Amino acid sequence: MPYLLKTEPTKYSFEDLERDGETTWDGISNNQALLNLRGMKPGEKLVIYHSVVGKAAVGTAKVVSVDAADPKNPQVRIKPVKRLKTEKPLDEMRTAAVFKDSILFRQFRLSVVPLTDAQYDWLTA
Numbered sequence: 545m546p547y548l549l550k551t552e553p554t555k556y557s558f559e560d561l562e563r564d565g566e567t568t569w570d571g572i573s574n575n576q577a578l579l580n581l582r583g584m585k586p587g588e589k590l591v592i593y594h595s596v597v598g599k600a601a602v603g604t605a606k607v608v609s610v611d612a613a614d615p616k617n618p619q620v621r622i623k624p625v626k627r628l629k630t631e632k633p634l635d636e637m638r639t640a641a642v643f644k645d646s647i648l649f650r651q652f653r654l655s656v657v658p659l660t661d662a663q664y665d666w667l668t669a
């Protein structure tokens with residue numbers, strides 16, 4: 545299952561992920577987001593979304609490893625795959641039919657959002 549990971553680019557951007565080559569995605573406190581993190585599997589596809597500033601999907605990444613031994617602080621290692629050729633702004637996502645019933649717009653503050661394959665394909669097209 546693909547996921548969308550929200551990050552504030554002023555704190556940690558896709559460019560930072562590209563520079564670092566790999567990072568641990570942690571520090572999540574929302575229970576639903578924690579469940580989503582713990583459910584990730586190595587190799588799963590990710591979309592990195594810049595929130596607050598930019599408000600757009602900007603790049604792709606993948607899950608390298610998951611250590612969910614501590615359910616309140618799962619350690620998910622991710623690495624960048626590529627920058628999107630065309631960023632997908634929030635306004636376009638909001639009006640796209642593929643996101644009609646997405647939890648992304650029902651629980652907007654959710655920082656780890658499961659995506660359908662169709663949503664992932666739309667974001668990365």
